[in-house]
Amino acid sequence: MKSRFFSRRDFLKTSSSIGMITAFGGIPTDLFASEGKLVRFPEKTDLILLTSRPPQLETPKHFFKELITPNEALFVRWHIANIPTSVDLRTWRLKVGGNTERPLELSMDDLKGLPKVTYTAVIQCAGNGRSFFDPRVPGGQWGNGAMGNITWGGVRLKDILAKVGIKGDSVEVAFNGLDSGPLPTVPDLVKSLPVDKALEEDIIIAYEMNGKPLTMLNGFPARLVVPGWYASYWVKALSDVTVLSKPLETFWMDPAYRIPANPCACVPPGTKPGKTVPINRMNTRSLIIEPSEGNRLPAGKEVAISGLAFSGGYGIKDVVVSVDGGKTWKETKLGKDLGKYSWVQWTLPWKPAQKGKHTLMARATNSIGESQPFDRLWNPAGYMLNNIEKVDVIVG
């Protein structure tokens, strides 16, 4: 497995210049997407265009040097084409009901009148890194820029659910937003969480990102935040919270957003899983931000190898780095700790002596011992990429 990986990578190196390769199913060599196709959408800065309708926009690499992702730089991912472009807060209401003692409609003022919770959490698309799958899989061809670290402000979902009174036979809570399909036949994007999960302390309905109202493209006026879990559950432009006595059966719950029902969420490349489960908690990742693939570094001069790491709600215990392709590892210095849902920045000073190619690798471990595999594991939908990444630099 490993030798195959290296041989493929070496082949790519010799067959093209550094950068994106899309022809013939090749995998990109850089950890992040090329910044070739930048577009500017309202309230956003220049982002990498994947698709325009519905918009899918990726964050360029340089923003990952920052601990907090600026609102205008956060990635954008909508599923169905009729997305909200205008919201009147005088008429917008969050409707809460279903299998409850009483229904409830909350205005933005009502939400802001409830106790406010603020924390920093990584938001990451389930398909972040899909373009690195080998063999390639169809779907949004993200580099690693479908993630961001945002300070969310909002109200606890459980506080709202307490107001409506969940009936005893409830099994799930469903979340719907203002977006809709361009045809009545297009399944609406509705996602659900098991009741026990929905009642967890840290799940919020957020109306602020980094102290400001949500940008329209990131879910104005409010979105669900399920810290530690993939963003497919973080329903944007939230309009309805519906308590269910039967599991939600829609395209977006099954077959979409399912992973193989095994600990690695993986199957042999090119095969189909038997049993699947809904995607859920994020796995542990670390990404080398500097230096970049193919960078030339002077010999004998100290540089910093730096990056970020996060896990699915269990913080980061340590990040180790190898400068010799995985033979030896050194512990890095972790930056400011913004809590278990945030990413942490790490850095390691390095004074390369030997000229030539060096393969840098970073491996994070979270507080419950979960780490990263050496190989790029595979599943047919291209979810949950988290292998130990390699960045080749040239010294001298």
Added chain:
Amino acid sequence: MKKNIVFAILVSAGAFLIQHHVPMVQAEEMGPVHSITLPTIPAELKEGAGKDKVMTLCGICHSPDYIPMQPRLPAKTWDSEVHKMIKVFGAPISDEDAKTISSYLAAQYGTDEK
């Protein structure tokens, strides 16, 4: 000929300015109504038999850039994508048009694999 070159330079300079020098579009001051206007971004598809069908029928639900974004895919994967659009999303595409679209995708964005 010369005119065309000058024109081409002006157009590309204009496109560069539009792309790089438009200030970031800010949201209106946050009153009770928050609105944005989405940009129109043209997407190019390769020329080939069936391109018109792809532009109009696939374009009902999504921008054509969904297609060139993908890695090169085997013909059978493209065909199953087309049928997913019909079965799951209800795309109003006849059997005949589905064949035309699948053939176009495999020919222009496919692998050699069948």
